[in-house]
Every structure is written in C-alpha cells, then in structure tokens.
Amino acid sequence: MQSMKTFLITTGLIIFGALIFTACSEDHDRYDSEGTLYFDKVELSSKNEVPETSEKYVTGTANIVLAKNNVTFNLKIYNVPADDSLTTAHIHIGEPDETGGVLVTLVDGDGISFDEDNEAVGTVSVKDIIVNQLKDEDVSLYVNVHSDGHPAGLVRATLRHEE
Numbered sequence: 400m401q402s403m404k405t406f407l408i409t410t411g412l413i414i415f416g417a418l419i420f421t422a423c424s425e426d427h428d429r430y431d432s433e434g435t436l437y438f439d440k441v442e443l444s445s446k447n448e449v450p451e452t453s454e455k456y457v458t459g460t461a462n463i464v465l466a467k468n469n470v471t472f473n474l475k476i477y478n479v480p481a482d483d484s485l486t487t488a489h490i491h492i493g494e495p496d497e498t499g500g501v502l503v504t505l506v507d508g509d510g511i512s513f514d515e516d517n518e519a520v521g522t523v524s525v526k527d528i529i530v531n532q533l534k535d536e537d538v539s540l541y542v543n544v545h546s547d548g549h550p551a552g553l554v555r556a557t558l559r560h561e562e
Contacts, residue, residue, distance in 0.1 A: 443554040
C-alpha cells in the first residue's frame with residue numbers, strides 16, 4: 400500500500416512539474432486552424448534588455464497576431480520615466496542574450512505612434528519573406544520598445560527562442 404501511495408505522489412509531482420515547465424516556457428507562439436500566428440500576453444521588461452538599462456521597473460505587455468501578410472499588435476508600456484518618451488518598436492531576430500536585426504517595424508513614430516498612455520495599436524503589412532521568417536520555428540524572435548532615453552531599447556521580451 401505504501402509503495403502505491405509513493406508511486407501516485409511521485410507521478411503527480413512529475414506531471415505537476417511538466418505542467419509548470421510548459422507554462423513557464425519562453426515561447427509565446429501558437430497557431431489557429433487557419434494558420435494565423437498569435438503571440439499572446441507577452442510580458443516585456445527592462446530587465447530583459449541587452450545591454451542592460453538603468454531602468455529596472457519598466458514593464459509592458461504585447462499581443463501580436465500574424466494573419467496572412469498583416470501583423471496586428473497592441474503594445475502597452477508601464478512605469479516609463481517622466482523624462483523619457485517611447486519612440487519605436489520592432490520585432491527582431493535574435494537570441495534572448497543578443498542584439499539582433501530588425502525584422503518588422505511595428506511603431507515608427509510617424510504612421511503609428513505611442514499615445515499619451517504609452518500604448519500603441521496598429522497593423523502593418525509584411526512581405527512573404529518576412530511572413531516565412533516569423534513562422535519559422537527555428538528563428539528566435541523578440542519584441543523591443545525603444546525610447547528617447549534608451550535608443551537601443553527600453554523594454555524587451557522573447558517571442559520565440561530556438562534552442
């Protein structure tokens with residue numbers, strides 16, 4: 400009887416651990432039945448910036464959807480210092496610990512800008528080659544929001560990490 404109880408507890412702990420590992424995965428991508436790619440509830444943080452910034456409490460959320468050749472997004476940034484202004488946002492190719500090239504410009508400051516509440520909402524069109532890179536599971540991606548005070552990036556989050 401004791402060995403059965405030990406077996407059940409051990410099995411339960413293994414399943415619980417697997418669920419926690421899955422929930423804590425850095426990848427945020429999922430597809431629907433029509434091939435639309437979603438990056439849901441992505442949490443941005445100044446602590447993820449490469450190189451590190453002096454800002455430690457700036458955070459944000461991102462929801463990004465790729466449907467056919469359109470990238471639709473909602474970015475909301477919190478705790479931006481009063482003496483700083485958000486300028487641009489991009490999806491980059493790159494690992495979590497490196498600076499990578501821009502793949503998609505989401506916010507350019509002209510057509511789509513951050514509002515007074517540090518939120519940007521919009522849709523940008525992308526070419527097929529960009530669609531293919533966004534959908535390629537072997538390509539590591541991150542989203543980065545830039546500011547006047549931090550032109551290299553203020554907050555960042557991994558969208559997909561190729562291991």
